[in-house]
Structure formats: C-alpha cells, structure tokens
Amino acid sequence: MALHRIFRAVIMGPPGSGKGTVSGRIGKSFGLKHISSGDILRANINAKTELGLLMKSCIDQGRLAPDDIMSRLILSDLRALDQSAWLLDGFPRTVDQAESLDEAYRLDTVINLDVPFQTIQQRLTSRWTHLPSGRVYNIDFNPPKVPGLDDVTGEPLVQRDDDTPETVTRRLKAYETQTEPVLEFYRSKGVLQTFSGTETNKIWPHVEAFLHSKLPSGGQKRA
Template identity: 50%
Template sequence: MIRSRLFSALPRRSFATKVNGNVRAIGTSPVVQKSAAPNDVDMEESNSRFMLILGKPGGGKGTISKKILKDFPSFTHFSTGDMLRQHVREQTSLGKEAKTHMDSGGLVPDDLIIRLVLDEAEKEAESGNSLLLDGFPRTMEQAKALAESVDVDLVVELDIPNETIVDRIAERWVHPASGRVYNLSYNPPKVPGKDDITGEDLIQRDDDKPETVRKRLEAYEQVTAPLVEYYDEKGVLKTFAGTESDVIYPKVNKWLNSKV
C-alpha cells in the first residue's frame, strides 16, 4: 500500500460531524499550523467535512463542484483532472508521463496519480476547511490509500448516460495555453475556433475525441465503478442520475443541506 510522506510529516486535524449535538470524528487531514485560540480550533473541527464527487469522465463533476462551492463556501475544491492538465500544459516530468496514458484513453496509473494528489495537497493544505475531492480516488487501491489517512464523510455520485457524455465532450474545445474550455452548445467562443481573450486557435484535446472518450468510459466501468459499491456499503454515498446539471444539482443541494 502506498503511504504518504505528506500525512506522516504534517500535524493532523480531525474532520468531525455532529450527531445529535455530539461531535463525532470522521478522519484526519494535514494542516498548516497557524496561531488560533483553542475555542476557534474546536469550532473549525466540528464543522469540517471530507467529501468526494464520483462519476464518469465528462459527466459534469466540475460543473456540479462549482455549484457546490458557491452554495457551500466552507468547501475547498481539489481537482486531480485540472492538476493533471496543468502539469501536461507545463510539460513537467509528471505531466509528460501522464500524457502518454491520457492520449491513449487509459487511466493514469495509481502510483502517479497518488503522487500528484499528495504533492499538490502539501502545497495547498488548508487549516480546517472542508474538502471536496474531485477525480480521486479512481481505483480501489487509491481508495484504500486514502482511507489510511482520512475517513470520507460524504460521496456524491453522478450517473450520466454514456452517449450523453460522448456528445457533450465532442463539442468541447480548449485554448491550450490557458486551459480555457469552450462548448459549442452552451459556452461557444465569440469567434468560431478562436479564444475569446487572445484570438488564438482552439484545439480539441486527443482525450476529448469520441473514440478516446468511449475507451475512457469503458475503463471507468472496469476500474472505477466498483468504488460506488465500496462507498455505498459504508453508508456515505448518494447517487444522482440524469442528463442536465441544472436538473441534477437541486437534488444534490437538498441532500447536502440535510447532511452539512
């Protein structure tokens, strides 16, 4: 099992939730030490949550996450997909390694993605805020590695039909230098094929092409879908099905309000 120098090196703070007025610890998270009165720390810990958002690639996890962050500002969003793409754009050694897997439609290997999450978490470690983790874990090995450091309190699963995802991603175009994303249906560029800010050409990423998307969906069903059963058995998962985020999100919001 892969263990983290991050979680072994940094002091830990318990994530906790209140049950009938009592505080129940639900895990630990690394934090950066800062001066605070003891009472302030207790209040932060009693309100903290550790939440995951699961779903197929291109299934709207980023869109739903943004809505959650707007309505629940205590959460900090942590997206492995965004971080991976940043490393690819910057052509870091990790990014070059990840790109070979992304371009072929395969999942990034566990050891690489865990290294990414832990390195980035060390840089962005918060002091007591709730955390919304997007795009991780993707495999049972990752989930078990995460469980060594924290207990997950809430899991949102988005169940979107495959063909809806293929059609949606096929219309996605990107400005490679900045990472700005456009969609021909609901967020088109002002000038077809051009970035709104720079006027430079937009591209379709190799991992957004229909044939690659279908491979990614197949890989998800084989490798990631078992996580749904894993977290469902723990009693922390809620599944939301549909094709439109504006229809799905009100149900997500209602559920989270009943939990947070």
C-alpha cells in the first residue's frame, strides 16, 4: 500500500461562523486533531513558559502579540505533534504568521467558512450567559425557559461585552481587515477552499464531501 503524507489543514472564519462545531465534526469524522491557538496560548500562560510570559505581558498591556512570538509559540506545539494529522484553528492571523507556518509545514488545505456578517451578528447578539456556570443560551434556538433567567438556578443572565452589537460589529470588521490578506495568500497557493452559507448544518455536508475527496478512506493514513 502506498504511503501517504500526514494530512494538515487550517480552518478559518470570523467569530461566530461555526468554526468550533465544524472543527469538532472534522475531528470526529476524519481523525484530525483539532488544535486551537487560543488553547495553546492559555496553556502557556498558565504554565508560565518563557513564551507564555511574553504573551501575557502583551495582553496585560492591551497589545497584540508580535507575529514572531505567536509563530514560535504555535510552531513549538506543532513540532510535538509531528506524527499527527491536525486541523489548526485561530492561526495564522497575519501574512507573516502564514509565511512562518508555510516554511515549517506544507498544508493540504485551508477551509474558509464564509458566513454573512448579518447572520453572525444575529447569532452572537442573541447569546446570553449565566456567568457562574458558563451556561450559554441563544434566544433564537436555545432560549431559557424563563426569559432572562438561568434554567438551573433561576439567576439572571447577562450579555457578555463581546456579544453586544457594537462589539460584534467591531470584531467582524477587524477580522475582515486582518484576514483578507491571509486568505489571498492561501488563494495564491491554490489551497484555499471556501464554503459559504448561513447554517452550519447546511455547510457541513459540503465540507465533509470535500474532505472525503482529499482523504478517500474517510480517515488519516500516516506517513
């Protein structure tokens, strides 16, 4: 049987586009390890690693982490997974980061979830949270039994600052400005695959069919 190179992919999409749900399904269906840059960042900060302390210093000062530090942080974790097939989420966010990743690994595909901003805005601004437990409700499809109150404790729900209409609009515009050059970078390399739609359950079958064409066995063959 022919040997196959280990499959590596990146998933991109604005906050609220369903990346978490799609990534989970890809992991389950195709055996790709879902790697979240946010999880790596938090783990390094909690472990007080050298890079984690550098990142925490940037965050505490309200600055974005420099590309080289972010790239070193992510690539260091990826090197520990050299025999694994993975799906990277949340990185790269700039062309410099994309170039650093490109030097270290050849990507098989970049999955881009293209969901209209209006749809995302509605999704995110409909979210209400019970802060003590972290339970999240959505007025449109997962409302609390009593409006404004947590199902379990009856305590009031709040809307996170991240989910207010003004913040959501600002985050989406920032994502678009920052990410378009990265999408163009991958488009020029011929690895960008965009999936458009307003519902994750309708986008998913297209993502699944595409990955089946890339991984005909429906799973990952190791190198």
